[in-house]
Amino acid sequence: MSGNLFVITAPSGAGKTSMVRELLSADSNIQLSISYTTRPPRPGEVNGTDYHFISEDTFLSMLEKGEFLESAEVYGNRYGTSHTWISQKMESGTDILLEIDWQGAAQVRKIFPETLGIFILPPSLEALRDRLKNRSQDSAEVIERRMQAAREDISHVGEFDYVIINNDFKAAVQDLLAVVRASRLTTRKQLARHSNLLTQLK
Amino acid sequence: MSGNLFVITAPSGAGKTSMVRELLSADSNIQLSISYTTRPPRPGEVNGTDYHFISEDTFLSMLEKGEFLESAEVYGNRYGTSHTWISQKMESGTDILLEIDWQGAAQVRKIFPETLGIFILPPSLEALRDRLKNRSQDSAEVIERRMQAAREDISHVGEFDYVIINNDFKAAVQDLLAVVRASRLTTRKQLARHSNLLTQLK
Numbered sequence: 001m002s003g004n005l006f007v008i009t010a011p012s013g014a015g016k017t018s019m020v021r022e023l024l025s026a027d028s029n030i031q032l033s034i035s036y037t038t039r040p041p042r043p044g045e046v047n048g049t050d051y052h053f054i055s056e057d058t059f060l061s062m063l064e065k066g067e068f069l070e071s072a073e074v075y076g077n078r079y080g081t082s083h084t085w086i087s088q089k090m091e092s093g094t095d096i097l098l099e100i101d102w103q104g105a106a107q108v109r110k111i112f113p114e115t116l117g118i119f120i121l122p123p124s125l126e127a128l129r130d131r132l133k134n135r136s137q138d139s140a141e142v143i144e145r146r147m148q149a150a151r152e153d154i155s156h157v158g159e160f161d162y163v164i165i166n167n168d169f170k171a172a173v174q175d176l177l178a179v180v181r182a183s184r185l186t187t188r189k190q191l192a193r194h195s196n197l198l199t200q201l202k
Numbered sequence: 203m204s205g206n207l208f209v210i211t212a213p214s215g216a217g218k219t220s221m222v223r224e225l226l227s228a229d230s231n232i233q234l235s236i237s238y239t240t241r242p243p244r245p246g247e248v249n250g251t252d253y254h255f256i257s258e259d260t261f262l263s264m265l266e267k268g269e270f271l272e273s274a275e276v277y278g279n280r281y282g283t284s285h286t287w288i289s290q291k292m293e294s295g296t297d298i299l300l301e302i303d304w305q306g307a308a309q310v311r312k313i314f315p316e317t318l319g320i321f322i323l324p325p326s327l328e329a330l331r332d333r334l335k336n337r338s339q340d341s342a343e344v345i346e347r348r349m350q351a352a353r354e355d356i357s358h359v360g361e362f363d364y365v366i367i368n369n370d371f372k373a374a375v376q377d378l379l380a381v382v383r384a385s386r387l388t389t390r391k392q393l394a395r396h397s398n399l400l401t402q403l404k
Contacts, residue, residue, distance in 0.1 A: 119389070121396075121399070121403065122403075123399070124399065124402065124403075125402060125403055150403075151403070154400075154403045157389065157393070157400070158389060158393070160389055161388065161389060162384070162387045162388060162389060162392075163387060163388075163389050163392035163393070163396075164387060165392070165396065165399070174383070175383065175384075175387055177380070178379070178380040178381075178383035178384045178387070179380075179384045179387055181376070181377065181380035181384070182364070182377075182380045182381045182383070182384035182385075183384075185364045185365060185366060185377055185380070185381055186363065186364060186365075187321070187359065187360060187362055187363060187364060187365050190364075190365035190367070191359070191360070191365070194323075194365075194367060197323070197325070197326065197367070198356075198359070200326065200327060201323065201324075201326075201327055201352075201353065201356045
């Protein structure tokens with residue numbers, strides 16, 4: 001039997017990170033994949049918790065050996081998701097969650113076609129703009145650039161399996177928990193998990 | 203937009219009826235379809251709540267007009283599910299739940315291929331036998347007949363989308379709630395329900 005692989009994607013400001021934190025604290029059978037990155041740690045960030053901080057050389061060597069399920073370069077920094085770690089965890093029955101963007105999600109889907117994609121939406125463009133304004137000291141220009149990026153992200157919503165609208169935060173977290181829980185109850189998963197029971201019942 | 207159609211099936215004694223009662227009281231957007239039957243009401247049964255009690259003539263006339271989504275004859279009594287009522291409710295966005303056996307589920311699937319089938323299993327054959335013994339004064343022979351019927355039911359589990367094992371009742375109810383909740387969050391359902399939001403966000 002094997003765990004499920006989830007990717008969760010959202011425009012910046014939709015509340016994805018807080019939702020994921022609640023999911024991980026409420027559900028002990030799902031683990032967040034920790035990305036590898038070449039960018040230096042920010043104050044407070046912990047190696048192995050927030051990211052695996054590695055050198056450019058190490059990253060390139062891992063990339064060459066095909067150890068990344070997906071990888072990207074953003075503003076000159078590299079980010080990657082370990083294929084090996086995820087495969088091992090899934091084989092042991094643990095569900096894995098990747099917090100990545102739609103491009104990363106598309107890369108993952110090619111390798112694991114059964115990946116379950118979850119897209120988080122804000123309740124409106126105004127709400128998104130308000131959240132971006134409230135959480136940073138960014139200039140109006142930077143915020144507008146983020147809004148433009150959000151529109152681009154949202155245009156890919158159709159590539160995902162589930163859509164959760166983060167209007168009421170608690171309800172959105174319950175939605176996320178329900179999607180993860182239900183995904184373990186599909187007949188295929190259950191017959192694999194409980195093959196002894198089914199053999200006995202037949 | 204339209205509601206989802208669920209069929210829920212279980213061998214006698216698996217705890218389906220109690221689980222359905224909890225689901226209906228916890229989730230106000232799903233309604234149980236009330237079957238039509240020609241069998242006389244048992245003491246305490248209410249017309250329109252437990253069943254629509256109708257005459258054989260009325261049943262046959264409804265059957266002729268194609269008003270039943272599925273129907274069956276059991277021990278000389280007829281049972282049927284109204285197609286019209288379900289279609290109207292679903293069009294208004296309400297989810298509908300049918301408590302039927304695997305044969306009924308197969309009939310419904312032919313007409314509504316997107317029906318979501320949920321199968322409830324007992325944790326073991328011994329647990330099922332114990333429950334059948336505890337809840338009735340039936341003879342050992344009757345109980346063994348029910349056990350045989352249960353095995354026959356369970357052999358059809360692969361025709362269903364989800365399997366819930368009723369070992370811990372509360373956990374099984376949470377499973378059922380999660381399946382129903384998650385089914386509303388598929389991208390197709392969400393895009394239909396929130397088409398205005400999506401148009402605005404693009």
